[in-house]
Amino acid sequence: MSVPEVVTALHHEESTDPLLLGGETFTSRLLLGTGGAPSLESLERAIRASGTQLVTVALRRVEASSSGAMLEVLDRCGVRLLPNTAGCRTAREAVLTARLAREAFGTPWVKLEVIGDEHTLLPDPIELFDAAEQLVADGFTVLAYTTDDPILGRRLADAGCAAVMPLGSPIGSGLGIRNPHNIALLRDAVSVPVVLDAGIGTASDAALAMELGCDAVLLASAVTRAREPERMALAMRHAVEAGRLARGAGRIPRRWHAEASTQMSGLPEL
């Protein structure tokens, strides 16, 4: 194989290295939240630029919900829907919301969120685990939004969650990945996909998540609230692919001192 052929093959193979999630195959490793977009047109352009195949949606009282136009956009984009349980504070609320979403959207997939605090929107681990067990028993494909605690992540995976989705930092904060070490530990602790969810601010955060070994990235605000959502969506797409490639390529070890890349032998005396 010539060099161009190898590069082409690598590019093709690596950039489409599929994500196996909940028994389904995805060629994109970027999941997009639909919340926060300034308009449906902006959302559609961002979805298309991101290349995502899986987007989150929510349920709200009908008076406060978007019109059917949003669903038309999502259907037109050909993306799969992942209902969330955003806003739920107890296992009971989250389980009921998941069941309502299954009824409304006709999917057993759920992004399970159980929030413990209004200011940080951090997950409540006790309620989360309770809800995860109930939903797995009820046949749901549970993608659990969780803290970056590797032990809790392992417990959620052991309970049958299809994916564990640790936060990088609080939802919408754009603070990036505050504890990369925990994300890497969590990645090693479970065999199901790990999706970095929440806290991404810009493209380098998404790339770092993938370099740490995450299988995918889920983000919303970083794109929908960017000054130019479509352009940021494209940046995120490239960042996720770059991070995945870098992870697979094997980075050089960190060194305390420099190591010349130009040979010293043959150096002239000038």
Add this chain to the structure above:
Amino acid sequence: MKVSVNGTPTDVGEDATVATLVAARAGGHDRVAVARNGDVVPRSSWADTRLTPGDRLEVLAPTAGG
């Protein structure tokens, strides 16, 4: 009779069902879900589920969300 719909006290007819409620409150919406007194009412049961006084109903529809 009086029921609560999405947190608002509401008068409905004596023969009201979940189906008539959805038609009145969410006519133009697709992929609606209904909870009655804390339980899901499956779409297949909407027409047969008669409302009773004091019912707490939540009529939900899709919206954007992270």
